Each structure stands twice: as C-alpha cells, then as structure tokens.
Amino acid sequence: MWFKHLHLYRIHEQQLLSPEQMAVVLDEHRAKPLGNSDARRIGWAAPAGRLGGGHLLHEIQGHRLISALRQERLLPASVVKEEVDEQVAEIEASEGRKVTRKEKTALKEQVTENLLPRAFVRSQKIDLWWDTERQLIGVNTSSRSRAEDVLDLLRETLGSLKVTSLSTQTLPIRAMTTWLDDTASRPTDLQLGDNVELKAKGDDGVVRARQVDLDSDEMQQLLESGRQARKLALSIEGQLSFILHDDLALKSIRFGDALIEEADHADDGDDALARLETDFILMAGSLRTNVERLVEWLGGETQREPTA
Structure with a gap:
C-alpha cells in the first residue's frame, strides 16, 4: 500500500461527489479485459483487489484511495519489422518488383493487427491519493506520462477535472x-x-x-x-x-x-x-x-x- 513515488497536482474549483456518487461513476469506467484488437486500455480497479469485495473507492477522514489498471499489449517493433521484411521479400521474389513504401506501410498495419491478439499483456496498477480537504491529488507512479493517463481517466469519469501540477515560488x-x-x-x-x-x-x-x-x-x-x-x-x-x-x-x-x-x-x-x-x-x-x-x-x- 505504501506509495513509492508521488506526482502532485492541485485541484481547482472541483465539485466534490459524495462517496456513493463517486462509487457509481467509477464503476461506469471499471477496467475491462483487453479485446483482441486493443493495444492498450485503462480503467478503474479495486485498490484491495479481491479482498476488498470489488470496491473501487476507499475514503477515510477526507482521504480517498482509488486505483487505475493500465493494460498494454507488448509487441516489439523488431518482431513486426521482421515479419514485414519476410513478406516484402516474398512479394519481391514472386512478382519480380520492388514493394513501394505505401505497400510496406499497409503491410505493417496488417502484421500489427494480426500479431496483437497473440502479444503478451502487461498490467500495471497505479494508485491515486486524493486529499479532499486540501484539494490535492498524488499519483503513485515513477512516470509523469502515466500519472497524466490516470488524470485523463479521472477527468473522463467525472466529466471535468481542472488540475495543475503542484508548483512552488522557489524552483x-x-x-x-x-x-x-x-x-x-x-x-x-x-x-x-x-x-x-x-x-x-x-x-x-x-x-x-x-x-x-x-x-x-x-x-x-x-x-x-x-x-x-x-x-x-x-x-x-x-x-x-x-x-x-x-x-x-x-x-x-x-x-x-x-x-x-x-x-x-x-x-x-x-x-x-x-x-x-x-x-x-x-x-x-x-x-x-x-x-x-x-x-x-x-x-x-x-x-x-x-x-x-
């Protein structure tokens, strides 16, 4: 449970939903398994996992804990390139001509689409701490872009979310x-x-x-x-x-x-x-x-x- 990293954000003029209302909107964006053609997906997951009875929100003394589950298929560019190169070589050998750049782009898209369902899925749970009294959000991730992904999900969930990165008078x-x-x-x-x-x-x-x-x-x-x-x-x-x-x-x-x-x-x-x-x-x-x-x-x- 203990956070390892923290990206901090100030919330501005945000209407605070009750815990009951918050639970409802979070459930509407609950994490779902990746479809065969999905490269990545993000949704809310239970912070306590199965032990928490599937609850997406924990609120104690004005502090809220929610968790996003980010899923991503791992398809290395080198694997795609190797398959495309093989198909290009076959076409050029059988048809006696050079494959155009446009054709290579189309082949790359087709190869990616065919390989995605067989790619491994990497899942990452990212916890978010919301201090409702101080109007402060902290996201537990080492990556600023991952933190922004979670905020985008929260913005979509709430309908709007005005935030800025916490900043100080002295750099x-x-x-x-x-x-x-x-x-x-x-x-x-x-x-x-x-x-x-x-x-x-x-x-x-x-x-x-x-x-x-x-x-x-x-x-x-x-x-x-x-x-x-x-x-x-x-x-x-x-x-x-x-x-x-x-x-x-x-x-x-x-x-x-x-x-x-x-x-x-x-x-x-x-x-x-x-x-x-x-x-x-x-x-x-x-x-x-x-x-x-x-x-x-x-x-x-x-x-x-x-x-x-």
Whole structure:
C-alpha cells in the first residue's frame, strides 16, 4: 500500500461527489479485459483487489484511495519489422518488383493487427491519493506520462477535472542547489541523503553520484563550476525520505520506521482490508503533513491557470 513515488497536482474549483456518487461513476469506467484488437486500455480497479469485495473507492477522514489498471499489449517493433521484411521479400521474389513504401506501410498495419491478439499483456496498477480537504491529488507512479493517463481517466469519469501540477515560488532546482551549497540555508528538520544528480548549465553533461558525502569538497567544486541539482536525496525529521526531482516529483519514497511500526502494531484482526485502510490513512496523513512542509520550504505554492 505504501506509495513509492508521488506526482502532485492541485485541484481547482472541483465539485466534490459524495462517496456513493463517486462509487457509481467509477464503476461506469471499471477496467475491462483487453479485446483482441486493443493495444492498450485503462480503467478503474479495486485498490484491495479481491479482498476488498470489488470496491473501487476507499475514503477515510477526507482521504480517498482509488486505483487505475493500465493494460498494454507488448509487441516489439523488431518482431513486426521482421515479419514485414519476410513478406516484402516474398512479394519481391514472386512478382519480380520492388514493394513501394505505401505497400510496406499497409503491410505493417496488417502484421500489427494480426500479431496483437497473440502479444503478451502487461498490467500495471497505479494508485491515486486524493486529499479532499486540501484539494490535492498524488499519483503513485515513477512516470509523469502515466500519472497524466490516470488524470485523463479521472477527468473522463467525472466529466471535468481542472488540475495543475503542484508548483512552488522557489524552483526545486534552485532550492536543492542552495541546500547543497550552503548548510545554513537548510531547514532545521531537513537532512541531505547520499544521492544527487547535477546538471551543468552548458553541454557538459550530467554528474550522478550515489552513496557519497554531499558536503564533501569534491561536491563543492562541482557546484562552484556552475552545476545545479536536478535530483537530491532528502529526509524530513525521520518521517519521510525521498529523492526530490526538479519537477517537484518525489521518488524512491521511504516512510519512517516509527510510522511503519505504528501500522504493524495496529489492531486489524488479521483483516487484509482493514490493514490496507490502516496503512493508507497513516500514509496519507504523513504525506499531507510533509508535502505541506516541503512546499513551505520552497517558498510556498504558486497559483497556475488550470485546464479543464
């Protein structure tokens, strides 16, 4: 249940459906198996799987948990190309002529259509946390495009959804570089990890460092050369550790030991569904608190024009 990654979005002027209404509209877009001719499909799935009785929504203390199931057929381009090349060779040998580009395009489409039903299907469940009181959405995926896919599904489900990527007055790349360069600039409860990615202003490439002392002389020399931090490992007062990216995404999230122990000692009666909901509300509370602190350290939130 514990999120590994987080892409954050601010919701604007959204009418909040009741849990009952939300369950109905989610069910109208429930995930279905891929058809033979479908390359990909996305729909809502039960966050708790079969253990949750098929419920698509869990809401606790103003926090909502929903899950999208993204299905995609894996058909490597090399496989299609090999089949097309074989058919082109057969045509040219039997008819004694060159196959035109237009014919090759048509062959590629036909080969793709014929091979799709036999292709393997990859399924990915992507969880979404919706803080209805703060009007904040967090999507648990490492990919920004996958997060946008889930938001598109939510927009289709609700009829409209005005959201913007969460943004701050101080750009993350500037704040991370300052925190690296000047120890006095770091918030009291913020600690540096041992992972960083530095980008030069010009074309000198990227420096990636893991398991290193970020306060070392070597690191200072890189910063003095004009490099800026695009990614930086951070932790907040033992509550949360993560790698902050320059687009404000949080990746490789790890929750503090105290929070995990609290979840482990919760009285859920060995009920898997109760365990999921316990983990979720503890996680959501931690994310709410620490995202707000991070935004504050980055100078507060900026207001951006939403899109429907």
